[in-house]
Amino acid sequence: MTPKNRFWIFAGLSILATNLILLGAVVMFLRDLTSEESAVLIQIISNHAGYLFVGVILIIAAQGLVLDAIFHNYIIPLSKIADETVLINSVNPSHRIKVEGGGDIKQLVQAINDGADRYEDLFRNVRQKINRARAEADNEKNIMAVFMSELPQGVLICNAEGRILLYNRRAGDFLSGSGDWSETEPGGREKLVGLGRSIFDVVDRNLIRHALNEIDEKLKQNETDIVSLFVIAGHDKTIRVETVPILDQARRFKGFLLILFDITNELESENRVGFILQELIRDIRSSIAGVRSAVEAILEYPEMEERRRKCFNEIIHKETLSLSETVNRVAGEYYDHFKTQWPLTPMPDYGLLQMIARRIREKLEIAVDIDSAEETRWVKVDSYSMTMAVLFLLNELKKETGAAHFSCTILPAGRFVNFDFSWRGDPVKTDALRKWKSKMIMIRNEGLPLSIRDVAGHHSAEIWCFVSRESGLPCVRLSLPVSESETTGIRRNITILPQSKMEFYDFDLFDQPGRISELDDSLLTDLTYTVFDTETTGLDPKTDEIIAIGAVRIVNGNLLRNEIFDHLVDPRRDVPIDSIRIHGVKPDMLEGKPTIDKVLPLFHQFAEGTVMVAHNAAFDMRMLEEKEAETGIRFINPVLDTLLLAAVVHSVHERHDIETLAERLGINVTARHTALGDAISTGETLLKLIPLLAAKGIGTLKEARAASRKTLYAKLKY
Amino acid sequence: MSHKILIVDDEPNIVVPIQFLMEQNGYSTMTAASGEEAIEIIPKFFPDLILLDIMLPGMDGFEVCEIIRLNPDWRAIKIIFLTAKGREADKARGLVLGADAYISKPFSNARVVNKVRELLSPPENQI
Numbered sequence: 001m002t003p004k005n006r007f008w009i010f011a012g013l014s015i016l017a018t019n020l021i022l023l024g025a026v027v028m029f030l031r032d033l034t035s036e037e038s039a040v041l042i043q044i045i046s047n048h049a050g051y052l053f054v055g056v057i058l059i060i061a062a063q064g065l066v067l068d069a070i071f072h073n074y075i076i077p078l079s080k081i082a083d084e085t086v087l088i089n090s091v092n093p094s095h096r097i098k099v100e101g102g103g104d105i106k107q108l109v110q111a112i113n114d115g116a117d118r119y120e121d122l123f124r125n126v127r128q129k130i131n132r133a134r135a136e137a138d139n140e141k142n143i144m145a146v147f148m149s150e151l152p153q154g155v156l157i158c159n160a161e162g163r164i165l166l167y168n169r170r171a172g173d174f175l176s177g178s179g180d181w182s183e184t185e186p187g188g189r190e191k192l193v194g195l196g197r198s199i200f201d202v203v204d205r206n207l208i209r210h211a212l213n214e215i216d217e218k219l220k221q222n223e224t225d226i227v228s229l230f231v232i233a234g235h236d237k238t239i240r241v242e243t244v245p246i247l248d249q250a251r252r253f254k255g256f257l258l259i260l261f262d263i264t265n266e267l268e269s270e271n272r273v274g275f276i277l278q279e280l281i282r283d284i285r286s287s288i289a290g291v292r293s294a295v296e297a298i299l300e301y302p303e304m305e306e307r308r309r310k311c312f313n314e315i316i317h318k319e320t321l322s323l324s325e326t327v328n329r330v331a332g333e334y335y336d337h338f339k340t341q342w343p344l345t346p347m348p349d350y351g352l353l354q355m356i357a358r359r360i361r362e363k364l365e366i367a368v369d370i371d372s373a374e375e376t377r378w379v380k381v382d383s384y385s386m387t388m389a390v391l392f393l394l395n396e397l398k399k400e401t402g403a404a405h406f407s408c409t410i411l412p413a414g415r416f417v418n419f420d421f422s423w424r425g426d427p428v429k430t431d432a433l434r435k436w437k438s439k440m441i442m443i444r445n446e447g448l449p450l451s452i453r454d455v456a457g458h459h460s461a462e463i464w465c466f467v468s469r470e471s472g473l474p475c476v477r478l479s480l481p482v483s484e485s486e487t488t489g490i491r492r493n494i495t496i497l498p499q500s501k502m503e504f505y506d507f508d509l510f511d512q513p514g515r516i517s518e519l520d521d522s523l524l525t526d527l528t529y530t531v532f533d534t535e536t537t538g539l540d541p542k543t544d545e546i547i548a549i550g551a552v553r554i555v556n557g558n559l560l561r562n563e564i565f566d567h568l569v570d571p572r573r574d575v576p577i578d579s580i581r582i583h584g585v586k587p588d589m590l591e592g593k594p595t596i597d598k599v600l601p602l603f604h605q606f607a608e609g610t611v612m613v614a615h616n617a618a619f620d621m622r623m624l625e626e627k628e629a630e631t632g633i634r635f636i637n638p639v640l641d642t643l644l645l646a647a648v649v650h651s652v653h654e655r656h657d658i659e660t661l662a663e664r665l666g667i668n669v670t671a672r673h674t675a676l677g678d679a680i681s682t683g684e685t686l687l688k689l690i691p692l693l694a695a696k697g698i699g700t701l702k703e704a705r706a707a708s709r710k711t712l713y714a715k716l717k718y
Numbered sequence: 719m720s721h722k723i724l725i726v727d728d729e730p731n732i733v734v735p736i737q738f739l740m741e742q743n744g745y746s747t748m749t750a751a752s753g754e755e756a757i758e759i760i761p762k763f764f765p766d767l768i769l770l771d772i773m774l775p776g777m778d779g780f781e782v783c784e785i786i787r788l789n790p791d792w793r794a795i796k797i798i799f800l801t802a803k804g805r806e807a808d809k810a811r812g813l814v815l816g817a818d819a820y821i822s823k824p825f826s827n828a829r830v831v832n833k834v835r836e837l838l839s840p841p842e843n844q845i
Contacts, residue, residue, distance in 0.1 A: 282773075285802035289823030290731035296827040297735045301742060308738065315731045 007075045011067045077101035077109075083650050085112055086695060091688045092666030093120045154239075154260030157246070160253060162199040162208065174239050174260050175202040192605065194563050196528050196555040199258070203232060203241070211243040212256065219245065219253075231263070238264045276333050283326045287319040344380035344459065346483050349410050349417045352379060356387050356419075357408055363443060364395055367405045377417050380483040381459060385441075388448055389455040390478060392441045393463065394421060397476065401426045407473075412482075419478040420468075427474035428465050437463065519611065519638055520702045524690045527701060529554040530607040530637070531683035532565070533675045534620050535583040537575050541622045545571035546596055547585055549603055550675030552683050553610070557690075559683045565606045566676045568593045583673050600624070600633045607637055611701065615658050615682045617641035638701060642685045644708035649692045651711075661685055721838045724765035725749045726756045726782065727800070728774055732823075736769065736800075739827050740834070753777030757785060765795060766838055769830070770817075772801040772808065780815060787816040796837040800825070 030038060045052060077099040084097045096116060097109050148155060154171030158164055172193045192201055199208065211228035218226045228243045242259040294312040298304070350372050357368045397403055403423035411418040441448040441455070448455075456463050462479045519527065532551035538544035551565040568585065570593045580586060614620040617639050628634055646656040650664070662669045662681055665688040669681050693699075698707050723745045727733050733749050740747045748763050750756040753774045760768075768786070772779035779799060786792045798819040799812045809820045819833050 282802045285823040286729065286732075289800075289802065289825060290729065290735070292824045293732065293735035293739070293827055297738055297742075300827065301738075304738075311734060312738075315734060319731055 004071075004076075007071055011071075015063060015067075073102035074105060077105045081105075081109065081112065086692065087664065088112075088116045088119070090691055090695065092664070093123045094666055095664065152262075154258075154262075156193070156199065156258040156260070157255060158199045158258070159255040162205075164193065164195055164197055164199055165255065167193055167195075171258075171260055174237060174262060194553065195560060196553075203258075207232065207241075208243070208256075211241075212245075215243060215245045215256075216253075219247075219251070237262050238267055273334075276330055280326065280330045284323065287323045287326070290319045291316050291323075344382055346378045346380050347383065348376045349379055349419075349480075350376055352381060352383065352386070353408055353410055353419060355383060356390050359387050359391055360394060360406065363391055363446075364398065366394065366398060366403075369405075369407055371407065371409045375412065377412055378483045379417055379480045381480070382455075385448060385450060385455045386459060386461075388441050388443070388446070389450075389452045389463075390419075390421070392443055393436060393452060393476060395443050396432075396436045397423070397428055400428060400432060401474075413479070415482055416479045417482055419480070420475050421478075422468060422471065422473040422475040424473060427467050428476070430465065433463075433465050521700055523699055524693065524701060524704060525557055528556075528610045529613050529640075529683070529686065530565075530610040531559075531613040531679050531686060532603075532607070532620065533614060533678035533682060534623055535585060535673070535675045536623060537571055537573065537579050539619075541619070541626050544623075545569075545573055546623055546627075547571050547575065547590060548583065548675040549599060550677070550679040551603065551606060552676070552679050554613075554683055554687065557687065559680065559687065561680070564676060565603060567599045567602070569599050570595045583675075596627055597631045600627055600631045604633045604635065607635065610637060611640055612637045613640045613642060613682065613686055615642045615661075615678070615685070617643075638705070640686070640701075640704060641708060642682050642689060644711050645686070645689045645693060645704065647711040648698070648704075648707045649689060649696065658682065658685070665689070720744050720746050721766040722763060723747050723834065724756060724759060724763060724768045726751075726753070726768060726774070726779070727771040728752060729771070732771075732800075735827075736830070739831060743831055743835070745834070751775075753779065753782040756782055760786070760792065760795075767796040767798065767834060769798050769800050769834075772799060772803050772812070780811060783812070783815045783817055798830075798833060798837070800830070 030041075033041065080099050081097055084095060084099075087095045088097075093116065096113050099105065099109055101109070148168040149170070151168060151170060154174045155166070155168045156164060156171045157166040176193050207230050211230055214228040215226055218228075226245060229240065230243075231238060231240050233239070240261045240263045242261070244257040244259070245253060246255045246257060248254050294315045298309060298312055353370060353372065357370050360366050360368050394403075394406065401423070403425045406421045406423050409420045409422070411420060437452045437456075440451055452463060455461075460481050463476065464479075465474065465476050467473070468475050530551050530553055532549060534546045534550075535548040536544045536546055546569050548568050549565065550567075553560045553563045568590055570590050572595060575585065575587050575590070612621075612635065618641065621635070621639055624633075624635055642661070643656050646661050650656075658678065658681055659669065662685060665685060667681060667684045667688065669677075693704060693707075696707075698704050723740050725733055725736055725740070725747060726749070727736075728751045730751075733751075737747050737749060748759055748765070750759050754777055756768070756770075757777075759765075770779045770782060774782075779801065783797055783799075786795060786797065797817045798821060799817050800821050800823065801808070801812075802823045809822070812820045818837055821830060821833065
């Protein structure tokens with residue numbers, strides 16, 4: 001029963017009681033009269049019935065007015081005050097009550113607000129202290145986060161049921177190709193790594209079970225080396241997985257750690273070398289067999305006829321030729337293979353030249369000027385050895401010719417980039433250059449155990465001297481092959497220390513039982529949510545289309561800003577101007593975006609096993625349902641609606657739109673009306689509503705859904 | 719009557735010296751350049767011993783060996799693998815299939831001749 005109904009029932013009953021007493025008094029009074037007196041009274045009444053009637057009406061009206069005034073000045077305000085005081089005391093200490101009402105009410109509001117001020121001060125004080133303490137802890141956490149994310153290995157920690165409590169980005173890359181859902185290409189089923197998700201989605205359950213059994217055996221035997229290995233095919237990679245158990249003090253099994261190593265290259269390399277070697281042995285065996293057999297026959301039978309001896313000689317000649325060829329081929333193959341193992345880093349040609357020039361000025365104290373081509377090309381170099389090689393050469397040159405100034409030019413030449421170093425003075429003699437090329441690189445006290453020839457060889461580079469036809473100046477040319485790829489293959493994420501949030505771990509999941517099955521009786525605080533929002537071309541689910549879906553996950557009461565879903569969708573129809581004003585998505589932003597039949601399966605998978613939450617979920621769910629026939633995707637997840645939950649919590653307030661709600665609950669709305677921005681606001685709203693619902697005795701999913709169903713807004717069906 | 723030897727190898731540079739060697743030692747010989755050819759020749763030529771390469775075009779030496787051993791009429795034929803496949807596993811496989819000897823390339827002529835002679839002579843006449 002709402003406060004409004006309660007009040008009016010109470011008011012009605014009291015008026016009824018008062019009037020009954022009055023009526024009783026009148027009846028008693030009439031009974032007490034003699035017949036003459038009552039005749040006179042009736043006479044008087046009937047003569048002045050109009051006045052009496054008006055009097056009675058006036059009295060009733062006055063009673064009504066007074067009651068209404070009381071209702072609006074005291075009863076409604078009191079209800080609101082009660083609700084809003086709960087707000088102040090629970091989720092939003094900076095909320096202040098603004099309620100119109102009687103003088104007493106105003107005093108009460110003032111008193112509560114004063115109290116709230118003091119409470120907030122205190123609250124802020126404590127908060128500050130907590131924050132300071134937390135900042136220190138966060139700092140340490142962040143150092144660990146940076147460390148974890150830059151590890152060349154993937155790391156995953158799971159609880160005993162295989163739910164992921166911690167993972168680094170590399171683990172996500174290895175297993176699912178990309179940990180980032182906003183980058184995921186639609187189409188095809190992706191494997192997912194995420195907090196609270198099951199490891200068995202990405203790694204075969206049997207492999208892990210086998211590894212854990214093995215570990216269990218080792219634990220029983222009290223072995224010290226408790227690790228189990230297996231190899232899996234990850235996302236375009238071969239991964240070696242080491243499984244290590246996590247035990248509590250009582251040596252009970254609490255979970256396990258998976259360390260992932262990318263062994264793709266190692267394997268390829270080993271296989272390649274093995275293959276080259278096997279081929280070599282086979283070819284050599286075969287050729288030598290012919291030669292040896294022929295030679296031994298000649299030696300053993302010196303009197304053999306001329307024709308036959310000639311034939312044997314030919315065999316020997318042919319086989320030795322084929323042997324030479326084999327040796328050359330294998331040497332080439334092996335060298336190519338070796339080269340791919342040498343760590344050369346791509347860098348822009350101009351960058352390399354600048355680096356060399358700077359070192360020339362510093363180290364050799366020679367003036368250098370640089371002239372470059374307009375277009376940047378990429379070369380693969382080990383910049384240290386290459387710089388040292390050039391420096392060494394120019395230093396020798398300076399000693400020989402007395403050159404005191406170099407001009408450097410970059411000249412693209414087909415598949416090569418030429419770095420020319422020219423000087424005024426005598427040209428260098430070819431035999432001098434040959435001598436320098438084979439000497440160990442050494443400049444003053446800095447040296448390498450390599451010669452220029454070695455360095456050039458590693459880079460497939462050539463170095464030679466000539467005199468330029470145009471300028472007539474002597475010149476040393478370094479010719480490097482152009483690299484096709486510009487990337488190193490290694491991605492590093494710059495992590496900014498104190499602010500960055502490490503959301504990819506959640507150790508509170510350690511002690512949670514598998515919970516997907518009994519969602520209904522789960523506490524709202526324990527559930528995993530997918531909070532989402534759609535942007536559409538309009539409000540009619542029959543004709544309008546989805547143009548954006550944004551979603552964020554809530555695991556263990558934490559909104560995970562790293563685990564998001566953010567896709568624009570090509571609606572295959574026009575986008576009305578009116579709707580653009582709301583969501584700001586212009587038609588050209590949707591060009592080339594995937595269509596709903598590509599995006600919806602991804603979203604379905606993203607939301608799998610979670611409770612779906614939206615503000616005014618009836619509309620969003622209706623939009624998704626519209627696509628059921630076309631895509632075959634059905635969302636059977638339990639659904640919660642923050643609009644309905646807000647109405648459950650604050651029944652006297654009339655407005656529950658996102659902005660009003662966010663303001664009431666003290667949430668900063670950042671990116672309103674982008675699907676992802678709204679989803680995040682809705683998620684934060686949900687987190688604030690959960691304790692308020694608990695205060696009303698609504699703790700489980702079942703109870704929340706029952707309460708939602710009862711509220712007035714539930715009647716609004718799309 | 720001289721013993722008959724079939725040489726199966728697709729490399730003429732091996733076949734020529736070996737054939738010469740065998741003939742110098744008083745054996746009559748035939749050659750085959752593939753497994754299929756060898757299987758065709760056997761019932762006509764009926765060799766006492768086969769020098770068999772493993773890596774042949776088409777049917778390989780292992781298969782040829784298997785076919786010979788499955789035929790009861792050919793049980794007496796001795797088989798020596800002569801091959802560039804020198805791994806222990808290959809050797810083991812060859813012997814399991816019923817070969818009498820396994821000689822990996824390169825080999826000395828004397829070794830082949832001795833092995834052939836040993837397999838074709840009764841034990842008491844062994845050199």
